[in-house]
Amino acid sequence: MPLKVFLKPSVVVALMAAAVSAQADLVVLQYHHVSDSTPPATSTSASLFEGQLEMISDLELEVVGLLEGTRQTLSGSDGKGNRIAISFDDAYDSVYETAAPLLADKAYPYTIFVNTDAVGRNGYMTWDQIKELAERPGVTIANHSADHGHLARKPGEAESDWQARIDNSLDSAQETLARELNSPAPMFAYPYGEFDKALEREVAERGWYGFGQQSGAIGPKTAETRLPRFPMANAYGQLGSLEDKLRSKAFPIDTGELPDGVISENPPTLRFPLVEPIDAGQLTCFASGKGRIDFDVIDGKVKVQAPGTFNSRRFRYNCTHPAGDGSYYWLSQQWLDLGRPED
Structure with missing residues (x-):
């Protein structure tokens, strides 16, 4: 008679988490300035940037090109551990002067998203500098809009005008x-990380991948037009929390089924399916500026709603769950209040 082995539910969850976490998800880091003298909210100091690169090296994580890594991850390619991609928004001159030499020393590939109207202005790269970088191995240049405008449809804006x-x-x-x-x-890359469903469709129709500024890793079920990136400015890229981000795993749900980020109520409600190996007892959710928040499970779906209203144009709900081997599944939903002033 064959031997039957019965496992506790918690052990089953742990084993399933370990199996899923074995896939090679892609963690994308997002930068603006790499400088000690530019606006703190969008800047990573040179010393912190060096420390971040050293941690990636010490953890023996592979750094890949963003386009290559995204395609391979979305296709479900097998692999061990996470891979890392590095991206910069806006083509600031500090990327050319400070970041590029450090990345060249490591032979790390990277992508620069360029808002083309700003090229050559004070504080931005020139076309000659961008062309020089584009000719280097592993450097990719991509679209960040012409004018860096707020691209979600504005309240009262005619559809034809939008x-x-x-x-x-x-x-x-x-x-x-x-x-x-x-x-x-x-x-x-969406300016300010702002997008709505209509803008996602425009990006999809052009055959492009769309990258936001909400945190989390990319996995096979991540929607192609709302790909997450971890902001790495000084406030978010500190070394004490960086390893958790570098080793994070994509939440095992189809993120294309998540709601439109433009809010119709404040605070908004996020719902997503409670799928294996996610256990509600190990799930933790947070809201921007409000810390940890409660959630309910109703008919197999997690319902997350902050306890009070938000007064900012952009804010997020983040949910994490152990993924085995000390890593975490990471889900981030960015919300956009179009009634608030533009930056």
Whole structure:
């Protein structure tokens, strides 16, 4: 008679988590300035940036190109451990002066998302500098819009006006990059990390991957037009919490089924399915500026709603869950209040 082995539910959950966490998810780091003299909210000090690169090296994590890594991860390619991709928004001159030499020393690939109207202005790279970097091995240039505008449809904006504005911002930038660099990558970083379902459709119709500024790792079930990145400015990229981010795993749900980020109520409600190996007893959720928040499980779905209203234009709900081997599944939903002033 065959021997039957019965495992406790908690052990089953742990084993399933370990199996899923074995896949090679992609963690994308997002930077603006790498400087000690630029605005703190969007800057990573040179010493912190060096420390971050050293931690990636010490953990023996592979750094891959963003386009290559995204394609492989979404296709479900097998692998061991996480892979890391590095990206910069806006093409600030500190990336050329400070970050690029440090990355060259490590032979790490990276991507620069360029808002084309700003090139050559004070504090930004010139086209000559961008072209020089683009010719280096492992450096990719991609689209960050022409004007770095708030691209979600504004309250009261006619759909035809919004469509014309989006077409101009996205397509003129891509045309400029094509003219200057020949073949820009099919990737787009949303200015301010702001997007809505309609903007996601525009990005999808162009055959581009869309990257936000909400945190989390990319996995096979991550939606192609709401790909997460971990902001690495001084307040968010400190070394004490960096390892958890570098080793984080994509939450095992289809993120394309998450709600539109534009809020219709304040505080908004996030719902997502309670799928294996997620155990409600080990799930923890947080809200921007409010710390840990409660959630309910109703009909197999997790319902998350902050206890009070938000007074900022952008804010997030983050949920984490142990994924085995000391890592965490990480889900971040960015919310956008169009009634609040633009930056």
